[in-house]
Amino acid sequence: MGTTENVAPDRRTLTAHPVRTTKSTRHRRGFLAVLWANKKSRAGMLLLGLFVMTALIGPWIAPYSPYATNYAIMQTPTLHHWLGTTQNGQDVLSELIYGTRLSLEVTFVAGFGATAISIVMAFAAGYLGRWLDDILSFITNVFLVIPGLPLMVVLAAYSPVRGIIVIMAVLTVTGWAWGARVLRAQVLALRNRDYVIAARFAGEAPFRIMFREILPNMLSLVGANFLGASLAALLGAASLEFLGFGDPTALSWGSMLYWAQNSGALLQGQWAWIFAPGFCIALLGMSLILLNFGLDEISNPRLRGES
Amino acid sequence: MRYLTRRVAFLIGTLWVALTFNFLIPRMMPGSPAETMIANFHGKGQINPNALHAIQIMLGISTAPLWKQYLQYWGQVLQFKFGISYTYFPYTVTHMIAQALPYTLILVGACTVISFVLGTSLGIAAAWWRGGRFDATATTALNFSSAFPYFWFALFAAYWVSFRFHWLPLSGAFSSSISPMFNWTFVSSALRHAILPALTIVISSMGGWLLGMRNNMISTLREDYIVLAEAKGLRASWIAFRYAARNAILPNITGFAMALGFVVSGSLVMETVFAYPGIGYLLVNAVGNEDYPLMQGVFLIIVLAVVMANFVVDLLYVFIDPRVSNEGRV
Numbered sequence: 001m002g003t004t005e006n007v008a009p010d011r012r013t014l015t016a017h018p019v020r021t022t023k024s025t026r027h028r029r030g031f032l033a034v035l036w037a038n039k040k041s042r043a044g045m046l047l048l049g050l051f052v053m054t055a056l057i058g059p060w061i062a063p064y065s066p067y068a069t070n071y072a073i074m075q076t077p078t079l080h081h082w083l084g085t086t087q088n089g090q091d092v093l094s095e096l097i098y099g100t101r102l103s104l105e106v107t108f109v110a111g112f113g114a115t116a117i118s119i120v121m122a123f124a125a126g127y128l129g130r131w132l133d134d135i136l137s138f139i140t141n142v143f144l145v146i147p148g149l150p151l152m153v154v155l156a157a158y159s160p161v162r163g164i165i166v167i168m169a170v171l172t173v174t175g176w177a178w179g180a181r182v183l184r185a186q187v188l189a190l191r192n193r194d195y196v197i198a199a200r201f202a203g204e205a206p207f208r209i210m211f212r213e214i215l216p217n218m219l220s221l222v223g224a225n226f227l228g229a230s231l232a233a234l235l236g237a238a239s240l241e242f243l244g245f246g247d248p249t250a251l252s253w254g255s256m257l258y259w260a261q262n263s264g265a266l267l268q269g270q271w272a273w274i275f276a277p278g279f280c281i282a283l284l285g286m287s288l289i290l291l292n293f294g295l296d297e298i299s300n301p302r303l304r305g306e307s
Numbered sequence: 308m309r310y311l312t313r314r315v316a317f318l319i320g321t322l323w324v325a326l327t328f329n330f331l332i333p334r335m336m337p338g339s340p341a342e343t344m345i346a347n348f349h350g351k352g353q354i355n356p357n358a359l360h361a362i363q364i365m366l367g368i369s370t371a372p373l374w375k376q377y378l379q380y381w382g383q384v385l386q387f388k389f390g391i392s393y394t395y396f397p398y399t400v401t402h403m404i405a406q407a408l409p410y411t412l413i414l415v416g417a418c419t420v421i422s423f424v425l426g427t428s429l430g431i432a433a434a435w436w437r438g439g440r441f442d443a444t445a446t447t448a449l450n451f452s453s454a455f456p457y458f459w460f461a462l463f464a465a466y467w468v469s470f471r472f473h474w475l476p477l478s479g480a481f482s483s484s485i486s487p488m489f490n491w492t493f494v495s496s497a498l499r500h501a502i503l504p505a506l507t508i509v510i511s512s513m514g515g516w517l518l519g520m521r522n523n524m525i526s527t528l529r530e531d532y533i534v535l536a537e538a539k540g541l542r543a544s545w546i547a548f549r550y551a552a553r554n555a556i557l558p559n560i561t562g563f564a565m566a567l568g569f570v571v572s573g574s575l576v577m578e579t580v581f582a583y584p585g586i587g588y589l590l591v592n593a594v595g596n597e598d599y600p601l602m603q604g605v606f607l608i609i610v611l612a613v614v615m616a617n618f619v620v621d622l623l624y625v626f627i628d629p630r631v632s633n634e635g636r637v
Contacts, residue, residue, distance in 0.1 A: 138317070138320060145321055145617050146321075146325065146610055146613065147569050147609060147610075149576070150575065150587075150605075150606060150609050153575065153591065154332075154590075154594070154602065156594075158333065238456045238458075238459075239457075239575075239576055242576070242579075243575065243576070244595065257459070266465075266466040267470060274459070274463070278456060278460075278462075281454075281456055281459070282454050282455030282456075282459075284454075285455065286451060289450055289453070
């Protein structure tokens, strides 16, 4: 339980403040450069860039329309259909390319939403108040204890509509607790630093202290959190859609897996139809994990020498 | 003592939140799926008025004021009366849960233990020979495995092992030609059906234990008392297990105890892929069939198990790591 409290204090913050302006401009320029310099996070950036490109220019590079149903159904990979066709005679490769956009959207919207809630909860609990801290920490712990997937399923079931918005909302609501806990510990650690106390004595408003003084000094932790929440959202969305709680008509990797499973793709020997979306999910997830390695080394310079 | 009261308060608080959530959500829904469901029940033949009453209380089909409904709801929950399942009419929800529970408890429970023991031991090895070949391969492979969806892996395992090579049965918990009884035919069939789901769970969940143990152990190995032990010339295995692992394992123990609580929720996805008749499968089916009484009952049982496990962990922790009971006092 005590592990989150022992988050190693960010060494950079000890020296950051007296020369804040120069430091932060240099820092902003250096952020991407540090990520790029690290071999693992460079691979992550390239991989993620590839997916973002595919999402943007998908309609131009897909060989067919993913909605066209005029091909022979349930084909295994052929020269014309590299990944085969579906039970309705759609081209699987085109579906995969078009589906990239929605899968990325769900991943990052839910990841962003969860991180935003985490930040608000962390500051409200860690900086603002004693009784508020008790209440918010209790709520956070409740969300940590209740098992994620069953909660997602029940929330999705009670929702009067099915669809991608519901999936994003459910993933956001179930995904913020861990981040809130980690960030709160960091806020608690930073709030008693000299520069924060000095800012308080100088009469700065609490909001300014929280968002201009403390937040910039925990950005890498927030970033790591965003990546973690996005990975959880990616896998959560895939599971929910696979189980049939998504919108089966929306084109995403998860709904492709749902249709593939429900038309018995594997039993028909159509391994490519199942393999491809799952592999894309795995690659996107891997790119997030690789990026996280780089962020870790930014926030914890001691790791840099080791690898 | 202060620690204990805090934990009890948390236990009660969590249960209250979960139960109240379960009470409020169906009542806040626009339209009433529950009423449509009750109407459909009448098409299914005679229904016991008592059971119908229980469902009405649980799902909020009532003209009574909300606070009164809330009290009635608590009364039902405390007696484990969740009404009748809509899908498995005329069986009660409690009956269905009792039927599914053993499969989940045995299969997922065994997997959790195996995966914890294997993962933690391998984590100790990876940390001890950190930077070596085993550490590099295991850490990279497991990082990759944490990025892909479990069901994807399970589908391919089922395809190759069961469908192509017919080594193991494809789905279910026992052969459809026999009925569940406690004899050798049934037990051996159940075991054969459990191997593949168990393997996929163990392989996919081992990584977390390994990485957690490895990272804790590496930071423990940097402590001064380890250096001292080495300087004294103690045997390497003695240092690894008695000095380092013993202290580094605490977070993993917490995780393990929590995981035991999660056993009851089973593995929704695993049970769906393999059509394994456990609690997770029951929940997914209940949602798919809009069987609200069953869904509510299953969810409550899952939450109850997790919260209780969490409480037990907190109590055990006082003995494993006495520092926690000083929390706040330092």
